[in-house]
Amino acid sequence: MIYLQLFYEFFKAGLFAVGGGMATIPFLYAISASTGWFTHAQLADMIAISEATPGPLGVNMATYVGFITCGIPGAIVATVGLVAPSVIIILIIARVLQQFRHNPYVEQAFYGLRPASTGLIAAAGVTVVKVSLLDQDLFAATGVWTDLFHWDALALAAVILVLTNWVKPTKKLHPILFIAAAAVVGVVFRFAGA
Amino acid sequence: MRLKEYWELFTAFARVGSMTFGGGAAMLPILQREILERRKWVTEEELLDYYAIGQCTPGIIAVNAATFVGRKRKGIPGGIVATAGMIFPSLVIILILAAIISSVSDMAVVQNAFAGIRVCVCVQIFNAVVRLAKKSVVDVWTALIFAAVFLMNIFLPLSPAWYVLFAAGAGILLHTLGIVKKGGAA
Numbered sequence: 001m002i003y004l005q006l007f008y009e010f011f012k013a014g015l016f017a018v019g020g021g022m023a024t025i026p027f028l029y030a031i032s033a034s035t036g037w038f039t040h041a042q043l044a045d046m047i048a049i050s051e052a053t054p055g056p057l058g059v060n061m062a063t064y065v066g067f068i069t070c071g072i073p074g075a076i077v078a079t080v081g082l083v084a085p086s087v088i089i090i091l092i093i094a095r096v097l098q099q100f101r102h103n104p105y106v107e108q109a110f111y112g113l114r115p116a117s118t119g120l121i122a123a124a125g126v127t128v129v130k131v132s133l134l135d136q137d138l139f140a141a142t143g144v145w146t147d148l149f150h151w152d153a154l155a156l157a158a159v160i161l162v163l164t165n166w167v168k169p170t171k172k173l174h175p176i177l178f179i180a181a182a183a184v185v186g187v188v189f190r191f192a193g194a
Numbered sequence: 195m196r197l198k199e200y201w202e203l204f205t206a207f208a209r210v211g212s213m214t215f216g217g218g219a220a221m222l223p224i225l226q227r228e229i230l231e232r233r234k235w236v237t238e239e240e241l242l243d244y245y246a247i248g249q250c251t252p253g254i255i256a257v258n259a260a261t262f263v264g265r266k267r268k269g270i271p272g273g274i275v276a277t278a279g280m281i282f283p284s285l286v287i288i289l290i291l292a293a294i295i296s297s298v299s300d301m302a303v304v305q306n307a308f309a310g311i312r313v314c315v316c317v318q319i320f321n322a323v324v325r326l327a328k329k330s331v332v333d334v335w336t337a338l339i340f341a342a343v344f345l346m347n348i349f350l351p352l353s354p355a356w357y358v359l360f361a362a363g364a365g366i367l368l369h370t371l372g373i374v375k376k377g378g379a380a
Contacts (some may be wrong), residue, residue, distance in 0.1 A: 194304035
């Protein structure tokens with residue numbers, strides 16, 4: 001039964017995620033919220049692992065979520081669920097490729113879809129900010145606004161933001177290098193307090 | 195003989211899958227080298243067409259491209275075999291990693307490392323949003339759709355599928371009413 005649900009949730013993500021890998025993330029947050037199969041923090045870890053390993057981002061995330069939820073069979077069911085809509089849609093439209101591409105309704109729909117997909121990813125980003133940069137529990141307990149932020153994490157975020165956007169020699173570096181560096185910083189400065 | 199062709203399809207896309215980090219745009223140069231230059235299974239125009247279609251159909255762009263090429267070579271079974279090849283390396287690599295990580299996840303060093311990594315993920319998502327917004331938020335209406343979906347999704351946790359459906363409808367409606375002309379700008 002859980003396999004069926006896993007397949008259904010990922011089929012839905014595969015069907016409605018528009019614009020590639022990152023577009024899967026909002027659906028994973030919705031799955032996390034409605035099923036409790038994994039936490040928001042686990043999901044953020046998952047995104048990092050998916051980015052640091054080869055293969056399409058969405059597929060990696062489906063495999064990882066499926067595995068966490070119900071082991072190796074879960075990984076396979078989730079991944080097949082995610083790719084099934086793509087395969088079905090492409091097999092159908094391959095015959096009418098040119099008509100589809102130049103269909104005015106398709107273009108018009110995507111005019112609305114693209115910013116919506118970007119908005120969904122941005123909202124998912126806010127959730128990642130909550131689990132990585134903010135300490136809402138401490139803030140709720142003390143009410144002191146400076147307790148709301150993990151200041152060390154905020155500083156690291158600022159450094160990575162600058163390095164990935166405005167510093168020429170580091171801008172083009174592979175994302176894995178930043179993930180690895182952030183892991184080292186996290187260990188050295190005990191980011192989890194562990 | 196036929197089996198061998200399926201095997202080639204599978205391994206070619208398994209190579210692409212194992213060499214692509216992040217999917218989407220990162221995959222195009224690798225597809226060009228493996229599928230176009232080395233194997234000559236598609237023409238340059240076809241590949242770019244598949245790619246463009248992949249971006250305006252739902253689903254994983256890499257999978258869409260694999261299905262297209264596989265179908266062209268060997269029909270529907272070919273499409274499925276090529277897709278299976280594309281996702282095979284991900285499955286194997288992630289399963290191994292997931293098994294390792296779940297057995298060490300209680301260690302302090304692992305928890306600290308992931309707390310650091312999550313910070314990096316924040317910035318990477320932010321960068322991705324900026325990159326996507328440059329292409330998708332092209333005028334007042336697309337800015338409104340972006341802002342509405344962003345805010346509503348934070349305060350009203352509906353399934354993302356609803357936003358996607360509404361936005362597609364809004365796109366068609368805005369054009370039908372003549373509020374937005376073809377190409378975007380109002």
